[in-house]
Amino acid sequence: MAGETLEFRMPSLGADMTEGTVLEWRIAPGxxxxxxxxxxxxxxxxxxxxxxxxxxxxxxxxxxxxxQAVPVGTVLAxxxxxxTAGGQPVAPLAxxxxxxxxxxxxxxxxxxxxxxxxxxxxxxxxxxxxxxxQPVPVSTAPSVDGRAPGTRPAPKVLSPLVRxxxxxxxxxxAALHGSGPAGRVVRADVEAVAPRPTRRTPISPRARRxxxxxxxxLAALGGQGSGPGHSIVAADxxxxxxxxTAAEAAPPVPPPPDRMRRSIAAAMERSWRExxxxxVATRIDVSRxxxxxxxxxxxxxxRDRLLPAVLLLRATALAAAQRPxxxxxxxxxxFRAAERVDLGVAVSLRSGGLVVPVIAGADRLxxxxxxxRLRDLVTRARRARLRSSELIPASxxxxxxxxxGVDTVHGVIHAPQVALVGFGAIREEPWAEGGMLAxxxxxxxxxAGDHRASDWRTGARFxxxxxxxxxxxxxxxxxxxxx
Amino acid sequence: MPDHATAISLxxxxxxxxxxxxxxxxxxxxxxxxxxxxxxxMDFLNVVVAVNEATGVEIPERDYPELSTLDRFAAYLAERxxx
Numbered sequence: 001m002a003g004e005t006l007e008f009r010m011p012s013l014g015a016d017m018t019e020g021t022v023l024e025w026r027i028a029p030g031x032x033x034x035x036x037x038x039x040x041x042x043x044x045x046x047x048x049x050x051x052x053x054x055x056x057x058x059x060x061x062x063x064x065x066x067x068q069a070v071p072v073g074t075v076l077a078x079x080x081x082x083x084t085a086g087g088q089p090v091a092p093l094a095x096x097x098x099x100x101x102x103x104x105x106x107x108x109x110x111x112x113x114x115x116x117x118x119x120x121x122x123x124x125x126x127x128x129x130x131x132x133x134q135p136v137p138v139s140t141a142p143s144v145d146g147r148a149p150g151t152r153p154a155p156k157v158l159s160p161l162v163r164x165x166x167x168x169x170x171x172x173x174a175a176l177h178g179s180g181p182a183g184r185v186v187r188a189d190v191e192a193v194a195p196r197p198t199r200r201t202p203i204s205p206r207a208r209r210x211x212x213x214x215x216x217x218l219a220a221l222g223g224q225g226s227g228p229g230h231s232i233v234a235a236d237x238x239x240x241x242x243x244x245t246a247a248e249a250a251p252p253v254p255p256p257p258d259r260m261r262r263s264i265a266a267a268m269e270r271s272w273r274e275x276x277x278x279x280v281a282t283r284i285d286v287s288r289x290x291x292x293x294x295x296x297x298x299x300x301x302x303r304d305r306l307l308p309a310v311l312l313l314r315a316t317a318l319a320a321a322q323r324p325x326x327x328x329x330x331x332x333x334x335f336r337a338a339e340r341v342d343l344g345v346a347v348s349l350r351s352g353g354l355v356v357p358v359i360a361g362a363d364r365l366x367x368x369x370x371x372x373r374l375r376d377l378v379t380r381a382r383r384a385r386l387r388s389s390e391l392i393p394a395s396x397x398x399x400x401x402x403x404x405g406v407d408t409v410h411g412v413i414h415a416p417q418v419a420l421v422g423f424g425a426i427r428e429e430p431w432a433e434g435g436m437l438a439x440x441x442x443x444x445x446x447x448a449g450d451h452r453a454s455d456w457r458t459g460a461r462f463x464x465x466x467x468x469x470x471x472x473x474x475x476x477x478x479x480x481x482x483x
Numbered sequence: 484m485p486d487h488a489t490a491i492s493l494x495x496x497x498x499x500x501x502x503x504x505x506x507x508x509x510x511x512x513x514x515x516x517x518x519x520x521x522x523x524x525m526d527f528l529n530v531v532v533a534v535n536e537a538t539g540v541e542i543p544e545r546d547y548p549e550l551s552t553l554d555r556f557a558a559y560l561a562e563r564x565x566x
């Protein structure tokens with residue numbers, strides 16, 4: 001209804017989340033907000049999450065200020081509804097014991113997700129990424145060991161890559177002294193003369209902005225932060241802001257354990273402790289879908305190419321829709337089937353660690369849509385730009401380690417889900433058929449199942465459904481079934 | 484023919500865009516590229532797309548094996564860059 005006051009409350013972004021802190025407001029009074037717009041960045045004690053809006057309206061006021069920790073459910077801001085339906089296409093559909101009461105002032109806040117879901121997301125973005133540089137033409141400066149210009153610069157003396165890196169910090173290549181073997185200029189030599197940043201530890205851009213807002217002196221923080229690779233993240237700034245004397249404490253302290261690693265450890269420990277796992281595996285001949293894929297990619301412009309991983313994701317999503325016993329959660333002693341397939345996709349991070357964004361309604365998406373979602377999620381997951389609507393609980397998770405080159409993944413289920421689908425690398429293997437031996441591209445697919453919710457026969461049927469989809473292939477390319 | 488080093492710069496710029504946290508300065512141009520930088524198939528495709536957008540060069544999938552090291556990738560690209 002237009003004109004209604006809507007409350008934007010601190011969302012629960014994890015069942016064990018008790019409070020959150022607004023790190024940044026992306027809206028101001030008077031701004032128009034559409035469903036899906038990012039309204040704030042919230043620190044949840046585990047990660048920094050971009051919160052997107054379930055409502056459309058005009059911002060009336062901001063109640064909570066940056067840096068203030070408030071309990072989950074606290075009103076953060078008020079919006080005046082503009083009358084467009086506050087539809088929640090990606091509202092979490094996980095079952096929870098108490099349903100959120102419908103507030104007369106507008107759509108209820110998203111229901112609390114069930115107890116710890118998939119491993120919590122990334123804690124901080126990687127060090128500030130360089131803005132896109134124009135290609136730098138590399139000049140042929142004399143090499144540092146005095147070799148005459150014009151002679152072939154041997155890679156061992158100064159590799160073009162180091163030259164590229166050096167030019168990125170605007171240094172004279174010729175002025176560099178090489179301390180490596182045979183006078184090789186190595187990275188340390190570049191850093192020795194480069195304008196030294198105030199600290200060697202990376203600081204996330206968000207941490208910088210927060211420090212400016214809160215008046216925290218970054219130089220006063222300890223040498224290491226709690227983000228991946230010990231980078232300084234917003235949570236470290238918050239902690240320093242609250243207890244300045246702690247930041248000034250003189251003795252060097254050991255670096256706090258990486259927050260993400262701790263979160264993953266806790267989640268995996270719980271899963272392993274509580275869930276009696278069974279594992280089933282099968283080999284699948286993917287020659288047909290791969291042949292289709294390479295033909296299809298030849299026809300498409302580069303940016304529209306599809307990855308084999310997307311075929312595997314689609315097969316998983318379709319199989320989960322057809323085998324609902326593995327698509328849902330084990331809660332309080334019984335299985336609750338999910339209403340749709342919300343596919344968690346395990347994304348590995350170069351800094352180590354894992355984040356699991358979720359593709360909602362994955363079985364309803366065609367290959368192009370899946371590819372676009374996957375690319376978008378993977379890119380943003382790695383840059384810590386995931387949105388709260390992507391952290392809805394997954395109903396089933398897939399971990400595609402095909403790129404790392406293991407044969408088979410024996411997974412650990414992400415509680416409280418009841419299944420985890422794993423794929424190894426796609427490799428040429430001997431394949432027997434009709435008494436003859438051939439060589440085919442083969443993938444090893446596995447299901448880890450919660451033995452309280454199902455038994456290995458259920459897992460086996462799931463795998464054979466998936467195998468049939470992949471081996472027949474045209475099923476993957478036909479439009480998804482209409483709702 | 485455009486300089487091998489120009490091609491290297493182009494490729495590194497694409498990689499820096501796709502994987503900004505990857506350590507480029509320690510890269511061995513003669514060793515496997517995706518392994519050193521921990522690029523997966525999505526990253527690699529994004530690099531190919533970035534190179535295409537920067538240069539117009541379209542690299543078909545069947546040529547991916549020729550791009551296994553930075554030097555080989557640069558040689559491949561240098562041959563195809565507009566002069």
